[in-house]
Amino acid sequence: MVRWFWQRKPQRRPLALRSRGDLGDATRVDFAELAPELSRFLGQAAYLQLGYFETLSRGIRGTPELSTKESLARAAGTALDKHRGIVALITERGEDPTELMLPFRENLDAFRRKTIGARPEETLLAVYLTSGxxxxxxxxxxxxxxxxxxxxxxxxxxxxxxxEIVPIIQSAIESDPEWRSLLSMWGRRLVGDTLLVCRGALRPEHLADADTRIEPVYTELMGAHARRMDAMGLAS
Structure with missing residues (x-):
């Protein structure tokens, strides 16, 4: 995973991000105004990880290769650990994890269905890129x-x-050059739907002007997406 400056220990101040094409002054984005209430944040974050666990678990059942099963099991285990960790925080706050996750079930399940490819390799690429x-x-x-x-x-x-996932994808590309163009196209298709999930996580009352205000964040997200693609030899 790409380590951005905001992945250091969080500080109680607005994020400082560089605007597109600007190498000088930074554009400040105050997430305190755009971030949803904490319960909503935790509920959606928890359900996202549960969804990735489910997708990867299905991948385990669908592959005959033992080494691939082991890799996917480890990746699924990490997603489940993240889910459990966030659920534990919800429980500590005296709230019901199921109640907090339920409002996001329909939309996030629809998002997962859109990112399940016709081939297992496409689905794995989707998990890697969208979860990142x-x-x-x-x-x-x-x-x-x-x-x-x-x-x-x-x-x-x-x-x-x-x-766990990247070596599987790279092995597929090495086995047949046609995978490169197919997965490159698929990776590009994932960006729009993923950014919609990001947008939906913000406070509903601020959605009207949210896109303009957090454009620097979208730019950072897309830049990290491109670096993930490039690292696998895929055109972004």
């Missing part, structure tokens, strides 16, 4: 929630997808 973008975005939001946000950030910083 969304973890990065939630790490940025976490800076708005004090000590609880710091604990969420520690949970999300664990990267279980890259070391």
């Amino acid at each position: 973008m969304l973890d990065d975005f939630y790490l940025a939001l976490a800076s708005s929630y004090g000590e609880t946000g710091e604990r969420v950030a520690e949970i999300l910083r664990v990267d279980g997808a890259r070391p």
Whole structure:
């Protein structure tokens, strides 16, 4: 996972991000105004990780290769650990994890269905790329929630997808050059739907002007996405 400046220990101040094409002054984005209430943040973050666990678990059942099963099991285990970690924080706050996650079930299940490819390799690429973008975005939001946000950030910083999934994708590319163009196109298609999930995580009353205000964050997310693609030899 790419380590951005906001992935260090969160501080109680607005994020400082460089605007597109600007190498000088920084554009400040105050997530305290855009971030949802803490319960909503935790509920959506928890359900996202549960969804990745489910997708990876299905991948385990669908592959005949034992080594691939082991890799996916480790990646799924990391997603489940993240889910459990966030659920534990919700429980500590005296809230019901199921109640907090339920409002996001329909939309996030629809998002997962859109990112399940026709082939297992496409689905694995989707898990790697979208979980990377969304973890990065939630790490940025976490800076708005004090000590609880710091604990969420520690949970999300664990990267279980890259070391397990990337070698599988690279092996597929090496076995048949046609995979490169197919997966490159698929990776580009994932960006729009993933950014919509990010947008939906913000306070509803601020959505009208949110896109303009957090454009620097979108730029950072897309830049990290491109670096993930490039590292696998895929065109972004």
